Amino acid sequence: MLTITDLHVSYGRRQVLRGISAGCGEPGTVTGLVGPNAAGKSTLVKAVAGVCPIASGQAQVELDGTVLKGRARQRALGYVPQDVLSSASLTVFESVVISARGAVEDPLTASAEALERLGIAGLAQRSVRELSGGQRQLVAVAQMLVRRPHVLLLDEPTSALDLRHQVELLQLTRQEVRERDAVALVVLHDLNLAARYCDQLLVLADGQVVEHGTPAQVLRADLLEQVYGLRARVLDDEGTPVVCPVATTCG
């Protein structure tokens, strides 16, 4: 379980997160973190991942009734940052094995399995440096998944992927958390993918939570207008909301 309580984060004197509180779902669920540019989504994920200092409040990770601290907390977290830059002169397989070390019993087998699950086993012997943006993004997810974290933190994991790979990655994320009773917090800009593959959505704007609920509860025309300044119709596809922007004079 991941529980965020009254979390404040500042960059210098600039307050970016202003009292975020949210429980990120029951075990086995995916929470989509959505909202406009500069809302504070990446900052929230970084604060939970422990890579950006928290001014006040907390992001508590609980496993089997115990609140995790220190190294145990870090081990339970898996983080894929927004920019997966790598200049490492490693092969894909080596980079995943290094990530797996210390986290799983058999890093070689676990790494091969992770690459297989992501459909990138064919890249195993390629140099990470030579990969395309989308391939690199999938390798970064493999490096995270291979550690079998309890809390998966993915910051725009689909930004470089084609539609098929976006769908497959989100399906895999959902399958992974369900199989292992883990939780995932996933930053997404595509509201229709978020609606389809997330159990709940947390909407941030200007460093605060605007709405939190199931996709059908959250994705309403009035909310889209309020948060994004976007006129849209929201259709219903057998219980899943589908956002259709209304054409403006320039569109």
Ligand SMILES: Nc1ncnc2c1ncn2[C@@H]1O[C@H](COP(=O)(O)OP(=O)(O)OP(=O)(O)O)[C@@H](O)[C@H]1O
């Ligand atoms: N390292 C930093 N130093 C100073 N300000 C920062 C830093 N990182 C982010 N910010 C500022 O914090 C605010 C929130 O940024 P953040 O990246 O968390 O937003 P976001 O919701 O993830 O945006 P996007 O959807 O555009 O990726 C922005 O105003 C940004 O300029």
